[in-house]
Amino acid sequence: MPRQRDVQAQRELLSNATWQVLAEDGLPGLTLRAVAERAGCTTGLVMHAFPTKRALLLHARDLLYERTAVRQDAAEAASADAFDALAAVLGQAVDLPHGHHEESRVWVGFLAAALADEALAERHRAANRSFLARIRRLVAACRPKWTDEQCELTTKSLVALVEGLNVLAAADPEAYPARLQQEALAKALTELRA
Template sequence: MARRRDLEGHRERLSAATWSVLAEHGLAGLTLRAVAERAGCSTGLVLHTFPDKQALLVHARTLLHERTAARADAAQESGSEPLDALRAVLMQVASGSDDKREEARVWVGFLAAALADPELARLHRAHNRAFLRRIRQLVAACRPDWSPERVARSATTLVALVEGLNALAAVDLDTYSAAAQREAIEAALRQIRAERPLSPHGDTGSTAGSGVSG
């Protein structure tokens, strides 16, 4: 049992070191030696957990997904109404802080690497589709009167919007500022909020959360 705890602690330390190297040096700087130096251990110890750089890249890509999925879970739970939850999930993708822009640069690096790496491409598709399913469910909750096809189209548009803004902001924050990203997301949400079906009380449903999130 103690050995298992030691192994888990070692892996957590290497995970933290992996993300630290990624954030500072990008995908090109992610090497077994760099992770070992950041973790304060030998390269051999890193190789005991990750047999080669490919395994390290797969771990780093999975780590990125886990970080963003946990943040999306928290954002979704913060919304009292479906539209609030949708807004919160979309807004947490926007790269309005240094940490988020750092994460966006890492994401763009993995996307570029996936073009030539089938395993990274598989992971990218799986993680992106998981996010798309989340958005599709939220759109369906906002607009139960829409057909599944319309919900799917809207969700795909929203995911493409926020991922595109995130990637573009990573290299051109002057044009794709945090404020510009928020306004683009709000404009897309207005299309979902417009002409909402009547509630049982005869109004058009809750308007809570219609302002821009922080």
């Protein structure tokens, strides 16, 4: 009797391999062959689950979105009020203080690929807009008397700050250490509370 393959276990193996290759070798290193080597399998098995590099990238982006959403949900749920929730969620988005440097490298690799691929760009925009909506909801809860324009400007400024820190730290972690990231975020949040 032929052995049944565990499709879920294979997909998990390939997911982890895809993630590791993209985090360590960046976009140029992400190939079907590199994922197969990392997973210890054939390129045929990789192609069965992810027939193209785009499929690998989309899967990596989906994993990133799922991981960060779980942490942000938990951070928000554990907060005492809107200000604490905003600080906690944005704090989860900042890279180095939480050890998510690998995630930043995956995000940067995906973003680089998305610049030249509309399907990837659309996936990026959807995830980014979801994060913007969460932050905007929290900003509005912190400042219920603010206009829509004030909430939007503050939301996009805060998101640009944390995402910019992530991108810059992914490329030059010595220039953007954890302390600097935490202080920059704390300063922006102090101004919001004022």
